[in-house]
Amino acid sequence: MSKTITYVITYEHGRWVSRCPTGETEGVGVAGSLSQLERDLTEVHAWAWPEDTPGVKFVFDLPEEVAGMVAEYYHEKELAEAHTKRAAELAVRVAKTLTDHWSEPDTARVMGLSKQRVHQLKVSA
Known part of the structure; x- marks a missing residue:
């Protein structure tokens, strides 16, 4: 194409x-x-x-009455995606840093995540 x-x-x-x-x-x-x-x-x-x-x-x-709403939706969606990406990057950094000092279960409790998720974050990239 x-x-x-x-x-x-x-x-x-x-x-x-x-x-x-x-x-x-x-x-x-x-x-x-x-x-x-x-x-x-x-x-x-x-x-x-x-x-x-x-x-x-x-x-x-689109008709004016919905075009503004659709534009606002796309703007908010773009912001949410940027925040989600940033949160994912921070989760990796925080998990790696905290598990240098604490156990994975304790890190998981501090981060509000499962032990398995903390382990995944710790060993990722």
């Missing part, structure tokens, strides 16, 4: 509608579900470009 073709997706009259703003494909795609729309577009790509089939990317043009 050499490239990806981006489609702007809207919800109109009870159906999902795709349009390609860059002109790689003409017309519109219409389907009752996003998964069906993606399958249809993937099939069109495979037919039109059998040797080097482009991927499909959706950009949603």
Whole structure:
């Protein structure tokens, strides 16, 4: 897959509608579900470009009343993923440091984890 073709997706009259703003494909795609729309577009790509089939990317043009909520959700999700990654990194560092001084069961109690999880963290990377 050499490239990806981006489609702007809207919800109109009870159906999902795709349009390609860059002109790689003409017309519109219409389907009752996003998964069906993606399958249809993937099939069109495979037919039109059998040797080097482009991927499909959706950009949603949502009504104003939900676009803000969706943007906020993605922002919070991104923050949560960053915090989760940081917490995982700290868990390894803390488990290794504490088990240099205390037993794995005592470290587990301090960290609020199982003994098995502390052992996993201690021996990881």
